[in-house]
Amino acid sequence: xxxxxRNHLVLHYTLLTILSIVWIFPIVxxxxxxxxxxxxxxxxxxxxxxxxxxxxxxxxxxxTYPFVQWFLNTLFVAICSCILSTLxxxxxxxxxxxxxxxxxxxxxxxxxxxNMFPGFMSMIAVYYILKAMNLTGSLLALILVYSSGAAxxxxxxxxxxxxxxxxxxxxxxIDGASKFEIFTxxxxxxxxxxxxxxxxxxxxxxxMDFIFAKIILGDNVNKYTVAIGLFTMQTKDKIDQYFMxxxxxxxxxxxxxxxxxxxxxxxxVEGITSGSVKG
Amino acid sequence: MKLKSKSEGQLTFRELFKKGDxxxxxxxxxxxxxxxxxxQIIKGLAFLALQIGFVAWLVVNxxxxxxxxxxxxTKAQGWVMDESLGIEVQQPGDNSMLLLxxxxxxxxxxxxxxxxxxxxxxxxxxxxxxxxxxxxLPTLKEDLNSLLNEKFYITLMSIPLLGVLAFTILPLLxxxxxxxxxxxxxxxxxxxxxxxxxxxxxxxxITGDIAGTFFPVLTWTLIWAVLATATTFxxxxxxxxxxxxxxxxxxxxxxxxxxxxxxxxxxxxxxLMANLFNGSGPVNxxxxxxxxxxxxxxxxxxxxxxxxxxxxxxMWVGIPVTMLVATGIIxxxxxxxxxxxxxxxxNKFQIFRNITFPQILFVMAPSLIQQFIGNINNFNVxxxxxxxxxxxxxxxxxxxxxxxxxxxxxLTVTAADYNLASVIxxxxxxxxxxxxxxxxxxxxxxxxxGA
Numbered sequence: 001x002x003x004x005x006r007n008h009l010v011l012h013y014t015l016l017t018i019l020s021i022v023w024i025f026p027i028v029x030x031x032x033x034x035x036x037x038x039x040x041x042x043x044x045x046x047x048x049x050x051x052x053x054x055x056x057x058x059x060x061x062x063x064t065y066p067f068v069q070w071f072l073n074t075l076f077v078a079i080c081s082c083i084l085s086t087l088x089x090x091x092x093x094x095x096x097x098x099x100x101x102x103x104x105x106x107x108x109x110x111x112x113x114x115n116m117f118p119g120f121m122s123m124i125a126v127y128y129i130l131k132a133m134n135l136t137g138s139l140l141a142l143i144l145v146y147s148s149g150a151a152x153x154x155x156x157x158x159x160x161x162x163x164x165x166x167x168x169x170x171x172x173x174i175d176g177a178s179k180f181e182i183f184t185x186x187x188x189x190x191x192x193x194x195x196x197x198x199x200x201x202x203x204x205x206x207x208m209d210f211i212f213a214k215i216i217l218g219d220n221v222n223k224y225t226v227a228i229g230l231f232t233m234q235t236k237d238k239i240d241q242y243f244m245x246x247x248x249x250x251x252x253x254x255x256x257x258x259x260x261x262x263x264x265x266x267x268x269v270e271g272i273t274s275g276s277v278k279g
Numbered sequence: 280m281k282l283k284s285k286s287e288g289q290l291t292f293r294e295l296f297k298k299g300d301x302x303x304x305x306x307x308x309x310x311x312x313x314x315x316x317x318x319q320i321i322k323g324l325a326f327l328a329l330q331i332g333f334v335a336w337l338v339v340n341x342x343x344x345x346x347x348x349x350x351x352x353t354k355a356q357g358w359v360m361d362e363s364l365g366i367e368v369q370q371p372g373d374n375s376m377l378l379l380x381x382x383x384x385x386x387x388x389x390x391x392x393x394x395x396x397x398x399x400x401x402x403x404x405x406x407x408x409x410x411x412x413x414x415x416l417p418t419l420k421e422d423l424n425s426l427l428n429e430k431f432y433i434t435l436m437s438i439p440l441l442g443v444l445a446f447t448i449l450p451l452l453x454x455x456x457x458x459x460x461x462x463x464x465x466x467x468x469x470x471x472x473x474x475x476x477x478x479x480x481x482x483x484x485i486t487g488d489i490a491g492t493f494f495p496v497l498t499w500t501l502i503w504a505v506l507a508t509a510t511t512f513x514x515x516x517x518x519x520x521x522x523x524x525x526x527x528x529x530x531x532x533x534x535x536x537x538x539x540x541x542x543x544x545x546x547x548x549x550x551l552m553a554n555l556f557n558g559s560g561p562v563n564x565x566x567x568x569x570x571x572x573x574x575x576x577x578x579x580x581x582x583x584x585x586x587x588x589x590x591x592x593x594m595w596v597g598i599p600v601t602m603l604v605a606t607g608i609i610x611x612x613x614x615x616x617x618x619x620x621x622x623x624x625x626n627k628f629q630i631f632r633n634i635t636f637p638q639i640l641f642v643m644a645p646s647l648i649q650q651f652i653g654n655i656n657n658f659n660v661x662x663x664x665x666x667x668x669x670x671x672x673x674x675x676x677x678x679x680x681x682x683x684x685x686x687x688x689x690l691t692v693t694a695a696d697y698n699l700a701s702v703i704x705x706x707x708x709x710x711x712x713x714x715x716x717x718x719x720x721x722x723x724x725x726x727x728x729g730a
Contacts, residue, residue, distance in 0.1 A: 009526050016521060020536045023595065027543060029561065030551050045568075046561055088442070091435040099432040114447055116711040118656055120688050121704030122450030124697065128380060129450065148442030180427035180434075208544045211658070211688070227546055234550060243554075250547040261542030262535060265603075 027254075034247040039240075055248040065242070067249055069222055070229040073139055077225060078206045080143045085150035085202035090195060092150075093157035094183060098169065111152050119149075120211065127215050137220040142213060146205060160194040161187065196267040200260070207257055226253050295404050306403040310396065313403035317410075321419050326399050333392045341385050348382030351375040351460070352472045376468040379460070383452050387444065458701035464694060480698045484706075489699060492674040492686075497706075499586070500682045504654040507593045512647060514594060515601020516639055520631065522602070523609050534606065537599040545596065549663035552592050553579065580669050582679040589680055593660050608642050609635070648718035652711050658684045675699075683707050 029046060034055055036048035059067050096104060126145060127136065135141040164187060172182050188195075206213070210227040217223050224232075226249065232238070233246040290298065296307060305312035311326025352373025361368045409416055417425070426434045458480055466473040484493050522533045540548065554560055556578035563575035578588045612635065620630050640647075661667060667681035667689065676694040677686045683703055690700035 012521060012524055012527055016527070016533055019518065019521075020533070023537055023540050023599070026548065026551050026555060026595075027540065029555070030547075043561070043564070046565070088439045092439050095432040095435045099435075101432050104432075112715070113712070114443075114451065116652075116715060117451055117708045118684055118687065118704055120658065120684060120691070121454050121701065121707075122447070124691055125380065125450030125453040126446055128376070129445065132377075132380075144442070145446055148439070148446040151439035151443045152447065178424075178428040179431035183431070204544075208546060210546055211662075215692075227544070231546065231550070234554075247551075250551070254543045254547055257544060258539055258542040262538060265538060 030247050031251055033244060034251045036244055039244070055244040056252075059245040059248045059252075062245070065229060065233060065245070066222060067226075067229065067252075070224050070226045071252075073223060074206055074225040074227075077139050077142050077146070078203050081146040081150075081206060082199050082203040084143065084147035086195060086199045088147055088150045089154050089157050089198045089202075090188075090191070093154040093161055093194075094187060096154060097158045097161035098166075098183075098187065099179065111154075115152055123212060123215055126212075130216060136216060137218055137223060139223055141216050142206065142225070145212060145216065146202070146209075150202060157194050157198055160191065164190055193267050196264060200264050200267065204257060204260075207253060290404060290407070292400050292404070295400070295407060299403070299407055303403045303407055306399060310399040313406050317406050317416055319406075319416060319419065319422075322402070322422065326395075326402075329392075329395060333388075333395075336388070340381075341388070344378070344381040344385040347373070347378040348385075351474055352378050352468075355472050356470050372469060373472060374469040375460075375466075375471075375473045376462070379456060380449075380453055383456065384449060387449060387452075454697075454701045454704060457697050458705055460698055462698045463696040467695060476698075480702045484699065484702050489675055492677050493703075495674070496677055496681055496683055496686050499680070500655055503586075503590070503657075503682060504651055506590050507597070507654045507657065507660075508647065508651045510590060510594050511597030511601050512643070512650070515598045516605045516636065518598055518602045519605035519609055520635065523606060534603070537602055540595070541599045541603070545659050546663055548596065549592070549660060552595070553664050556588055556592075579665050582669055582671070585665055585669060585680050589660065589664055592664055593657075596660065604643065604646070605639055608639050612638055648714060652714050652718075655682070655710060655714075656684050656707065657682065658688065661685045662688070683710075 032046065032048055035051045035053070036043075037050040037052035037054060038048065059065070095101075096108060130136050130141045130145075135144070168186055169182050172186055177185070206225055206227075208227060210225075210231050213225050214228045214231070217225075217228065221229075230246055230249045230253070233242040233249070239246075296304060299313075302313045302316040306314075309327060310330040311323035314320070314323030314326060316323075352375045354370060354372045356372030357370060358367040359370045360366075406416060459475055459477060460473050461476045461479075462468075462473040465471070483489050518537070521527075522530055527533070555562055557563070558575045558577060558580060562578070563572075566572045567575065577584055579585050616634050617630055620634060625633075661680055661682050662685050665678070665680045667678035667685050669680075670678050674681075676689050676696070681689070684707065687700045687703045687707070690696045690703065
């Protein structure tokens, strides 16, 4: 019996090790490539023959691809839209979960319908609206679009607010607290996990989105975010020259986001499950 | 709502007009008069100012915008004879696209104004009711305070809703309208005009020239969505069970290894995969070096292989997500059933099939359908990995692995067939709506089951 159990465990560990290798391998490969000194997009081996920091140097100093500028742009957009989106999402979710007003139910249905249209469909129209406001090619436009999108992404946060017992609000109301006081003094302090989750998601979005960003920013290379910037580096005609700089850029982006993510993992799971279990 | 207002004895607006005094009657023509003449001066002036602004806009822009909506422009860009100069000059012509956009914006503005007008009448009615009851009217300060209390939702929601109106509803209405016009690569404004064509685009997609692309792409989209959802779900749960099995040490470390891949931005990991599986990429090179194959395997350039590769890469992306969520569920599952089954001599597979899996499925079912809809719209995986390639010459600007969404993207960005793209968008909406409805009824049945 005991040896059978040990066999089981050995099987478990072998499987897990193989799977881990499959999952980790591409990431290791990209890190290795970013230090490779031999040129070209594709080589026939995995471990570079010579290691170098040249790719990073090239990335950080290149004038055709101002990576540092892109990084600062993205950071700026991410911080602004993180603050705005979190405020908006929490405000919407709280209103729709805790406050009662006539348009509540119809609005919930409308939001459900609006969310079912693919976002790309309205992309071109959004571009022309921004153009009419004279905002295309600016980071402000990106912040506006990302934050206004947050207004319809309230479902997960609403699910969370729904779980806070209504009795808390009621007893505060009997004590004479206004809705505003209940919101700021009772609900918000209880909502740390969902606030962190919302903020984290909003912060990460600008680092990953390249479709909307590309359409809004057009050819204005100096205003690019990292995602579009890196994407332009690996087009067919550029890839041979810039592939390793591209991988270096990927590593530089992935490291902070990965760290942030691992650190916030707990909140991420709470966010997903609190939303999905409530349905 | 109507029933309620009647039971409270509230007047209809018609009764109010008959019974109200002159300021209230005037409110029907000049908004805010009732407020101004009853001491709510700032509130009343705000109403009046908005009305003046609206009328001014209507005269300057609004009427023109509305009147052009029907024809979407009549003057094409071109050269016309200028009699006074005696030479031909270029006439800028009407821009159908902007006319349509402004027309829809005008309709939204008018609806907003009607709403405001009703708010104005309601306010007048409230004044009437309070005066009849002999109660004091709320001061500006009290009105503002109510925005933090019983009307707190107005404070919280009005700014976000303006954003939704400008960046979601207006663009959406615009694009839906486009589906009924001839706005394609032959009718590009400002050079050419486009017009209303009714349901012609829909019949073109379903029975016309485009059907030969539409149905294969739709089929592949559905196959992809089913396979992508099922594989990541099933193997994600298996992985979670593997990590959380009794006796496995370092659960946290194992979990973190897989979670790292989740944290890497998708455009990084997917572009990376595209390079990895390239014809001259490292995977092929390695297999050739080992002498396992003579020719590079066309992972992303052969129609069938590309589809398989896409699904496998999606497993790489999606399994950790399911694993992470399932882990949370597994650690909370009651163990007594499993122990009882073990005593009865059930083997691991039986326990998984009859106890663990159904319980996880029960909890995750709503999110599973969400994932399915998400996969129908999974732009990133296809766009970054294959870009819809390999090409198929029978398709209209679509490749073998294109989903409806990526096809939509190509139709707008590369082919400039905006009307077709809008039709596809509406069809995607219908698909999502059908499955969401299904999910909704299912999850409510789950709720009653759980209760």
